[in-house]
Amino acid sequence: MTMAIPQRLHKTIKKHPEIKWTEIARQAMQKTAEVLEAETNPLRAYTYKRLVEEGEDAEKLFEF
Numbered sequence: 001m002t003m004a005i006p007q008r009l010h011k012t013i014k015k016h017p018e019i020k021w022t023e024i025a026r027q028a029m030q031k032t033a034e035v036l037e038a039e040t041n042p043l044r045a046y047t048y049k050r051l052v053e054e055g056e057d058a059e060k061l062f063e064f
Helices: 007-015 021-040 042-054 057-062
Strands: none
Touching: 021 042
């Protein structure tokens, strides 16, 4: 996959080669995909709504 990013972001990424940027992108895409899938499943939609309200500390409560 190829991705276009702003030059300013590219410069910041290049300054930090110790960070696994592809992993960060993968995780962000995975979370977005899960939210999109949740829109078709009422229980998952409710779960994500509560997760957003309660924060990341509540994430383990909602594992499926």
